[in-house]
Amino acid sequence: MFMKACNKSVGILALEALNRRMPELHPKKKYVEEDVGKSLAGFKGEMEVNRHLVRLHHPAYRIFHGLRLSKIYGEHFQMDFLLISPSFFLLIEVKNYAGEIILERDYPQLIQIRNGVTTAYKDPIIQVIRQKNLFLEWLQRNEFPDIPIEHLVVIANQHAIIKASPQHFSIFDVLINSDYLSLKIEKLRQKYQSEIFNQNELLKLSTLLLTSDCPLQTNILQKYSINENELLNGVHCPICFSLPMNRKIGNWICRSCGESSPDAHLSSLRDYTLLKKRTVTNKELRLFLGIESETIAHRILASMALNFTGITKSREYILIE
Numbered sequence: 001m002f003m004k005a006c007n008k009s010v011g012i013l014a015l016e017a018l019n020r021r022m023p024e025l026h027p028k029k030k031y032v033e034e035d036v037g038k039s040l041a042g043f044k045g046e047m048e049v050n051r052h053l054v055r056l057h058h059p060a061y062r063i064f065h066g067l068r069l070s071k072i073y074g075e076h077f078q079m080d081f082l083l084i085s086p087s088f089f090l091l092i093e094v095k096n097y098a099g100e101i102i103l104e105r106d107y108p109q110l111i112q113i114r115n116g117v118t119t120a121y122k123d124p125i126i127q128v129i130r131q132k133n134l135f136l137e138w139l140q141r142n143e144f145p146d147i148p149i150e151h152l153v154v155i156a157n158q159h160a161i162i163k164a165s166p167q168h169f170s171i172f173d174v175l176i177n178s179d180y181l182s183l184k185i186e187k188l189r190q191k192y193q194s195e196i197f198n199q200n201e202l203l204k205l206s207t208l209l210l211t212s213d214c215p216l217q218t219n220i221l222q223k224y225s226i227n228e229n230e231l232l233n234g235v236h237c238p239i240c241f242s243l244p245m246n247r248k249i250g251n252w253i254c255r256s257c258g259e260s261s262p263d264a265h266l267s268s269l270r271d272y273t274l275l276k277k278r279t280v281t282n283k284e285l286r287l288f289l290g291i292e293s294e295t296i297a298h299r300i301l302a303s304m305a306l307n308f309t310g311i312t313k314s315r316e317y318i319l320i321e
Contacts, residue, residue, distance in 0.1 A: 009066060010274070012039045014220040017271040020241075021231040028224055045096025045156030046080060052181045053081065058189075060085050060199075062206050068214050069138055076214055077134045084202060086195035088148045088188055091135065092181075093128035096156045097121075103164045103171055124153045125174055144205060147196045150188055154178050221275060228276065234290040235268045237261075244290045265289055265300060269319055279309075279316040 015036045022029050046065065053063050061083055068078040081092035099114030108123035128151045136149060153175045155162060164171050176184055197205070221228065234244025237254035238261055245252040245264055252264040272280060272288050280288070286297045306317040 007065075008043055010215055011218055011220075012036075012043055013270075014218065014274040015039055017274040018220050018224070018226070018231075020236065021271060021275065022226075023230075023232060026230065028226060032224060041096050042094070045094045048096070048156040048178050049081060049092065049094050049154050049181065052178055053083070056182060056185065058085075060202075062202060064206075064209055066215075067209060068216060069135070069209075069212055070214060071134055072137065072141065076216075077131055078216075079131050079135065082135070082209075083185070084197075084205060085189070086197045086199075086202065088150060088192040089135075090185065090188060091128055091132050091149065091151045093124050093131065093151070093153045094156055095124055095153060097160055098157050100161045100163065101155065103162070103168065103175065125171060128153055128174075142208060144201070145196055148192050152176060152181070152184065154181055231275065233288050235264050238264050238267065247289075247291050247296060273319050278320040279318050281316055282313070285317075 015032065019029075019032050019036050022032060050065065056063075062085070064079075064082045064084075066078065066080065067082055068076050070076055079091055080094045081090075083090040083092070095110075097110075097112050097114075099112055102111040102113070103123075103125075104111060108126055110121040110123055112119045112121065132149050132151045139147075151174060154177070155175070156178045158177070158179070160177075162172075162175070162177070232243055235247075235252050236243050237245055237252075237257060237259050239259040240254060240257040242254060242256040245254050245259075245261075247253075251260045251262050253260055268289060269280070269285075276284075276288075280301075282294055282297045282301065285301065286292065286294065289297075289300075291297060301317050304317075306319065307321070308315050308317045310316050
């Protein structure tokens with residue numbers, strides 16, 4: 001069984017970096033913190049579903065997480081999980097809602113009641129059906145043969161209470177709890193036993209899916225209308241996360257807990273690439289890490305064995321190729 005790794009998206013990583021680099025009293029801090037919480041809750045739900053998928057142990061299954069593919073006119077659509085096999089494909093939309101979940105079919109929407117607060121969301125079943133139709137168009141555009149494509153909405157939160165009116169109980173054919181996912185996939189395997197794709201065709205499709213994946217690139221500062229000079233510079237302590245650490249004799253020393261680390265700057269440079277750009281000059285590195293010495297900055301850059309462009313003071317070091 002092949003799987004495309006279930007990792008945090010660049011968007012979540014950038015949100016976390018922004019949250020780390022915002023002053024506590026920044027007027028937009030609470031909005032960023034709320035969005036971090038929502039994003040991590042969604043990712044936690046996807047990890048729960050991933051936990052069930054990795055246990056399938058079926059050699060013919062190929063599973064992809066977070067694929068973002070191009071539509072006909074240049075826009076994109078994204079699938080939480082896609083399972084492909086010789087006899088059927090399956091799209092999975094993951095929701096990690098807590099509390100009481102009510103599906104309203106007369107007016108398609110999802111109602112969440114949690115801690116006395118009622119919130120309405122778009123119908124996730126309509127959402128995954130739309131993704132399925134777009135994926136079908138994508139397959140046809142790339143001249144793959146027709147194959148049954150199923151869809152599911154998986155509620156990852158084990159404590160959620162899911163309700164629907166008796167006349168609409170049929171929705172539970174496509175809306176399930178994550179604990180039921182393995183059994184549901186086995187039922188689909190039994191339902192579709194005629195192989196339509198051979199292994200070479202599955203390999204060809206898998207390769208095309210990976211090369212066609214277009215992860216969303218968001219300018220996180222622009223999204224929240226935050227200027228670079230509003231961010232906190234310096235190196236975070238890897239133990240207590242206080243900011244900044246001091247550079248002394250080849251090590252970073254935490255002012256708060258006394259932790260010593262030779263490479264604490266690496267996580268800060270990841271923040272830099274998520275919030276600013278993929279290249280850095282000696283001057284930009286000094287400003288972001290909070291060091292004054294051009295020589296020390298040069299030693300740090302040299303120790304990372306980075307590729308670079310330009311010469312002398314205009315040299316740009318490539319942090320991410």
